Amino acid sequence: MSTARTVLETEEHQALRAAVAALGKRYGRDYMTTVVREGKHTDELWAEAAKLGYLGVNLPEEYGGGGGGMAELSIVLEELGAAGSPLLMMIVSPAICGTVIARFGTEEQKRRWLPGLADGTLTMAFGITEPDAGSNSHRITTTARRDGDDWLLTGRKVFVSGVDIADATLIVGRTEDARSGKLKPCLFIVPRDAEGFGRNQIDMELQAPEKQFELVLDDVRLPADALVGDEDAGLLQLFAGLNPERIMTAAFGIGMGRFALAKAVDYARTRQVWKAPIGSHQAIAHPLAAAHIELELARLMMQKAARLYDEGDDIGAGEAANMAKYAAGEACVKAVDQAVHTLGGNGLTSEYGLASLITASRVARIAPVSREMILNYVSHQSLGLPKSY
Ligand SMILES: Cc1cc2nc3c(=O)[nH]c(=O)nc-3n(C[C@H](O)[C@H](O)[C@H](O)COP(=O)(O)OP(=O)(O)OC[C@H]3O[C@@H](n4cnc5c(N)ncnc54)[C@H](O)[C@@H]3O)c2cc1C
Numbered sequence: 001m002s003t004a005r006t007v008l009e010t011e012e013h014q015a016l017r018a019a020v021a022a023l024g025k026r027y028g029r030d031y032m033t034t035v036v037r038e039g040k041h042t043d044e045l046w047a048e049a050a051k052l053g054y055l056g057v058n059l060p061e062e063y064g065g066g067g068g069g070m071a072e073l074s075i076v077l078e079e080l081g082a083a084g085s086p087l088l089m090m091i092v093s094p095a096i097c098g099t100v101i102a103r104f105g106t107e108e109q110k111r112r113w114l115p116g117l118a119d120g121t122l123t124m125a126f127g128i129t130e131p132d133a134g135s136n137s138h139r140i141t142t143t144a145r146r147d148g149d150d151w152l153l154t155g156r157k158v159f160v161s162g163v164d165i166a167d168a169t170l171i172v173g174r175t176e177d178a179r180s181g182k183l184k185p186c187l188f189i190v191p192r193d194a195e196g197f198g199r200n201q202i203d204m205e206l207q208a209p210e211k212q213f214e215l216v217l218d219d220v221r222l223p224a225d226a227l228v229g230d231e232d233a234g235l236l237q238l239f240a241g242l243n244p245e246r247i248m249t250a251a252f253g254i255g256m257g258r259f260a261l262a263k264a265v266d267y268a269r270t271r272q273v274w275k276a277p278i279g280s281h282q283a284i285a286h287p288l289a290a291a292h293i294e295l296e297l298a299r300l301m302m303q304k305a306a307r308l309y310d311e312g313d314d315i316g317a318g319e320a321a322n323m324a325k326y327a328a329g330e331a332c333v334k335a336v337d338q339a340v341h342t343l344g345g346n347g348l349t350s351e352y353g354l355a356s357l358i359t360a361s362r363v364a365r366i367a368p369v370s371r372e373m374i375l376n377y378v379s380h381q382s383l384g385l386p387k388s389y
Pocket of ligand 1: 366368
């Protein structure tokens with residue numbers, strides 16, 4: 001499959017792509033399947049990717065990172081995904097948490113967290129979703145109140161990924177005096193062993209090493225410096241992390257879509273039940289071609305979003321990151337669906353390993369912001385249409 005990458009990617013980007021693809025190839029789908037079957041985590045791949053500088057490629061050099069941005073980090077995740085071994089926690093640890101701390105953290109917080117997030121020795125999860133808020137994050141009720149110099153944090157979160165393997169979770173709460181009205185979010189670093197910080201694993205129909213958790217925060221006492229950034233900076237700080245999350249989810253979707261598509265193309269080239277391989281039938285070839293086009297288009301939007309974000313245009317990046325996440329989620333779902341179909345009965349066998357991607361690909365459509373909420377965003381923000389809610 002040819003891709004005209006040179007227009008938008010520098011030689012360094014292309015070299016990074018090739019190097020990460022080579023790493024991914026050494027691990028691949030078999031590695032992930034084994035890790036999941038044995039109930040383990042992706043420690044080896046995580047450590048090796050970190051050692052090679054890939055996990056911290058977006059973080060500032062003075063704190064051990066690569067000094068790049070989302071353009072580079074998204075390349076890493078996309079290529080690992082295209083090889084069949086995506087690292088979901090990259091979306092959270094270096095992309096959201098690393099970025100927020102790098103942009104808004106105190107000097108002390110940067111020194112404490114960034115070198116570890118960059119070299120992979122520290123991992124951070126991110127919790128915003130709540131049972132009664134869901135897509136409406138303005139409705140979150142996790143509340144921080146002051147107690148002397150400390151904070152006491154109380155609330156519930158759901159679907160938070162990787163809390164079991166994370167050294168801390170960056171929790172989005174709101175301050176007590178901001179309980180009503182518009183969301184005035186504030187971000188707290190909650191260490192994994194903090195008293196009153198409980199977690200229950202949610203049973204998911206996903207074959208992935210990263211698990212999702214319900215979190216219960218019951219008067220979790222945190223020191224003053226657990227607050228990242230300014231109590232009053234609100235949405236700006238939050239979106240400094242959420243836009244990278246969307247760009248990275250796009251990378252996750254594009255990588256998975258490419259992986260599935262490549263499997264299907266391989267199969268369609270050689271599988272023959274009539275006179276010619278099934279790939280010569282246009283009913284098989286055209287949907288695969290369309291899936292390829294849609295993945296390429298999604299990547300273009302992801303590159304745009306990453307470029308805008310890295311150039312400091314948070315507003316422009318917001319729209320582009322939403323569109324990229326939407327495009328990649330849809331392209332991923334369609335590519336996986338078509339790939340499974342292309343393999344006929346083999347599409348559902350464990351041997352070919354595509355069927356579990358049907359569930360996995362839906363994550364890119366639902367999280368971190370659903371397809372409908374992006375359509376809402378574009379309707380209101382880009383097109384100026386009125387709101388129904
Ligand atoms: C695998 C996985 C990992 C996740 N990891 C994390 C994580 O690490 N941290 C974290 O905080 N969260 C995480 N999430 C949560 C995820 O971000 C949410 O599931 C997502 O934001 C949707 O929220 P919800 O599930 O409450 O759906 P709801 O908000 O209940 O939405 C249900 C449906 O209604 C639609 N809907 C809602 N409101 C509207 C509207 N106004 N107009 C039209 N349609 C609407 C939605 O699009 C959706 O289809 C994860 C989820 C999954 C599946």
